Amino acid sequence: MGGTMVVILKLGGSVISNKKVPYSLNEDYLKRLGESLRNFLKENPLDLIIIHGGGSYGHPKVKEILEGCKDLRSHGWEVVNTMFKMTARVVELMGEPFVAHSTPSLWVNGGIVVEPLVAALDAGWIPIIQGNLVPEGRVVSGDELAVELARKLRADRILMATDVPGIFKHWPPKEGEGPLKVVRACEVEAKGSEGIDVTGGMYKKLDELSRISKKVSVRVFDGTKIDNVIKALRGEEIGTLVLPC
Numbered sequence: 413m414g415g416t417m418v419v420i421l422k423l424g425g426s427v428i429s430n431k432k433v434p435y436s437l438n439e440d441y442l443k444r445l446g447e448s449l450r451n452f453l454k455e456n457p458l459d460l461i462i463i464h465g466g467g468s469y470g471h472p473k474v475k476e477i478l479e480g481c482k483d484l485r486s487h488g489w490e491v492v493n494t495m496f497k498m499t500a501r502v503v504e505l506m507g508e509p510f511v512a513h514s515t516p517s518l519w520v521n522g523g524i525v526v527e528p529l530v531a532a533l534d535a536g537w538i539p540i541i542q543g544n545l546v547p548e549g550r551v552v553s554g555d556e557l558a559v560e561l562a563r564k565l566r567a568d569r570i571l572m573a574t575d576v577p578g579i580f581k582h583w584p585p586k587e588g589e590g591p592l593k594v595v596r597a598c599e600v601e602a603k604g605s606e607g608i609d610v611t612g613g614m615y616k617k618l619d620e621l622s623r624i625s626k627k628v629s630v631r632v633f634d635g636t637k638i639d640n641v642i643k644a645l646r647g648e649e650i651g652t653l654v655l656p657c
């Protein structure tokens with residue numbers, strides 16, 4: 413790892429896909445994002461690890477298995493292979509030097525091993541993992557992975573790109589209400605997602621993030637605008653800063 417900073421960027425499933433339309437991907441967005449990140453990193457080298465959410469792939473697949481009363485452990489391979497296809501397409505669209513890693517392949521003794529990701533960074537690649545299902549039959553969200561990676565890699569920042577401009581005190585927001593500049597997870601009314609979602613939307617996200625926000629700077633922002641992703645990487649104060657309770 414040779415950058416000056418370690419940054420974990422979670423690309424929400426709601427940013428890279430339409431969670432109301434199963435198996436959709438925002439292809440043009442991903443192409444433009446790949447190009448913008450390449451240009452930014454040329455001038456501003458840092459150790460960037462990307463995690464993407466299950467979005468319109470993982471969530472409907474898990475839902476389908478559960479609704480068919482099938483067991484997530486024995487049918488988990490369906491989720492893993494669906495997510496494999498999603499990440500393969502994501503890296504294909506983002507281009508050089510993004511590289512796909514399958515989360516369940518990095519899953520050892522109930523946690524993620526970081527050595528393959530560090531080796532990828534050392535080679536000058538940008539590793540991408542994803543919220544996924546792990547062999548013990550549990551869905552591990554990208555939010556949970558962001559926290560675990562940040563802890564293991566001693567990251568400087570976690571940036572959560574989602575489809576809202578930040579976290580609102582109430583959900584849905586009251587008339588005229590804007591996103592909070594800073595938030596303590598215990599002080600807001602966070603709810604689930606409006607699309608198909610099996611991991612708890614903003615409620616679960618805040619719960620996960622508040623566990624690490626004492627040690628790492630954590631920001632939730634609107635990543636549907638690529639400019640915002642670059643601003644967040646530059647350290648600009650966009651969206652909502654998450655503080656511990």
Ligand SMILES: Nc1ncnc2c1ncn2[C@@H]1O[C@H](COP(=O)(O)OP(=O)(O)OP(=O)(O)O)[C@@H](O)[C@H]1O
Pocket residue numbers: 423424425426427464465466467468554573574575576578579580581582583600601602603604605606607609611612613614615617
């Ligand atoms: N207090 C709140 N402030 C902002 N958004 C909220 C709040 N409570 C619930 N939400 C919902 O949470 C959604 C974002 O959570 P979601 O889990 O869908 O994000 P994501 O990380 O992009 O998706 P994925 O889990 O697929 O990666 C918003 O689109 C909004 O509908």
Ligand SMILES: C=C(C)CCOP(=O)(O)O
Pocket residue numbers: 425464465466467470471474491495542543544545551552553554555610611
């Ligand atoms: C639904 C699956 C498989 C992954 C969930 O990850 P998330 O979208 O980051 O919550």
